[in-house]
Amino acid sequence: MTLQKNAEPNTGFSIKAASSIALAALLAILMAPLAFADNTESAERLEREKQAAKTEVWEPVPAVVSAKKNEVPSDAIALLTGDLSAWESVKGGEANWQFSDGELTVKPGAGDIKTKQSFCDVQLHLEWKVPQPEPDMEGQQRNNSGIFFQQRYEIQVLDSYNNATYPNGQAGSVYKQTIPLVNAMRAPGEWQEYDIIFKAPVFDGEALESPGYITVIHNGVVVQNHVEIQGTTEWIGAPKYNAHGCEPLQLQDHGNLVSFRNMWVREL
Numbered sequence: 001m002t003l004q005k006n007a008e009p010n011t012g013f014s015i016k017a018a019s020s021i022a023l024a025a026l027l028a029i030l031m032a033p034l035a036f037a038d039n040t041e042s043a044e045r046l047e048r049e050k051q052a053a054k055t056e057v058w059e060p061v062p063a064v065v066s067a068k069k070n071e072v073p074s075d076a077i078a079l080l081t082g083d084l085s086a087w088e089s090v091k092g093g094e095a096n097w098q099f100s101d102g103e104l105t106v107k108p109g110a111g112d113i114k115t116k117q118s119f120c121d122v123q124l125h126l127e128w129k130v131p132q133p134e135p136d137m138e139g140q141q142r143n144n145s146g147i148f149f150q151q152r153y154e155i156q157v158l159d160s161y162n163n164a165t166y167p168n169g170q171a172g173s174v175y176k177q178t179i180p181l182v183n184a185m186r187a188p189g190e191w192q193e194y195d196i197i198f199k200a201p202v203f204d205g206e207a208l209e210s211p212g213y214i215t216v217i218h219n220g221v222v223v224q225n226h227v228e229i230q231g232t233t234e235w236i237g238a239p240k241y242n243a244h245g246c247e248p249l250q251l252q253d254h255g256n257l258v259s260f261r262n263m264w265v266r267e268l
Contacts, residue, residue, distance in 0.1 A: 076125075076264040079115060079249075080104055087113045090151075090250065097253075105259040106145060106251075114151060114248040120200040121268040122149075124249070127191045129259045130159040139165040143188070144254040146175065149198045150247035154233040155216055155224075157258060160185040172216055172223040175233040180216075180223035191261070193219050197268075201229070203243040211241070 066074040079086050080102060087095035095113040098105040130143035137143065137159075145157040153174070160171040160183055167173070171192070172180035186192055194216065201212040211231075216224035231239030251260065 072262075072264045073266060076266045077117070079263040079265060080261060084113075086115055086117070088116055090114050103259050103261045104251075104263075105257055106253050106255075108253065108255045108257070110253055112148075112250055112253050114250040116248070118246040118248050119150070119265060119267060120246040122196075122198050122249075123266040123268060124149075124196045124198065124263075125194070125265075126263040127193050127261050128157055129191050129261075130157075130188050131257050132188045133159055133163075138163065140169060141256075143256040143258055144252075145256065145258040146252040146254070147194070147196075148233075148250035148252065149196075149212075149214070150200060150244065151250045152232045152244070152247070153198075153212060153214070153229050154252070155194065155196060155214070157252070159188055161187050172218045174214060174224060174227060174229060176235065177230050177233060177239060178224060178227045180218070181225065182221060182223060184218040184221040184223060186219060193217075197226075200246070201241060203241075206243045208241045208243075 063075070072078045077086075080099075084095045084097070084099050084104070087097075089095055089110070090112040096110045097107045097113060124147070126147065128145070133142050140158065142163050142165075143159040146154040147157060148154045156169060156171055156173045156175045158165070158169070158171045163170075167179040168176055170180065170183065171185050172183075172194075196217070197215040199213040202209040212229035213226050214224055214229055215222070215226050229239075231241045233239065249265065
C-alpha cells in the first residue's frame with residue numbers, strides 16, 4: 001500500500017485576491033480627498049459660470065460684414081466706382097472733374113463737387129495724393145484741397161511734407177480749429193490714407209444740443225482723437241453753428257491737381 005502525503009492547502013489565489021482588495025481599498029482612501037476636491041472645484045466653477053452668465057448679453061447679434069483687405073466693406077457705399085454717378089457739382093449739374101482708372105483728380109476752376117447722397121454720422125475712408133510741388137509753391141498753396149463733412153466741417157488736404165504753414169491748417173487738421181497731434185505726411189507722389197469717424201452735431205430746433213466730434217487717422221496714425229468741432233471751418237472769422245440736418249460730403253477745388261481714390265463711407 002502506498003501512503004499519500006497530506007495535500008497542502010492551495011492559498012495562492014486567496015492571497016492575491018486579498019492583496020488586490022487591500023490595494024483597492026488603500027487607493028480609494030488615498031483618492032477620496034482628490035475626488036472631494038474635484039467635486040468642490042466643479043461646484044465652484046458652476047457657481048462662477050452662473051454668476052458670469054448674469055452679465056452676458058445675447059441680443060442683438062451684430063450683423064456680419066465682409067471686410068476683406070483692400071476691398072470696400074460689404075455694408076459701405078463706394079463713392080468712386082466706374083464713374084462719377086455718386087457726385088455732382090456744387091454749382092449744379094454733373095461733377096466735371098477728371099476721372100480715370102478709379103482715380104479722381106481736381107479739375108482746377110471747375111469748382112467743388114459733392115455727393116448726391118446726404119449723411120449724418122459716418123465712417124469715411126479715402127486715399128489721396130498730391131503731385132510734386134512747383135518750385136514756388138509753399139504753405140497753403142502747395143497742392144491744397146479738403147474734405148468737408150456736411151459741406152461745413154473741413155479736414156484739410158495739403159502737402160505738409162517738409163512744408164511750413166500754420167499748424168491748424170496743415171494736413172489732418174480740423175481747418176483753422178484743431179492742430180494734428182503729429183505730422184504723418186508721406187512724400188509727394190505717394191498715396192496718403194485717411195480713416196475718419198465723424199459724429200454729426202445735433203440740434204434742438206435752432207439751438208445746438210451737442211457739437212460734432214471727429215477722429216482722424218492719417219496713414220495709420222491717430223492725428224485727431226475724438227476732438228470737438230467748434231463749428232464751421234472758416235477761412236476768415238470765427239467758427240459758428242447753424243442748425244442743419246444730414247448733408248453731403250464735399251471735395252474742394254483749390255486750384256491744384258490733388259487726386260483721390262478708394263473712397264467709401266459707412267453710415268453709423
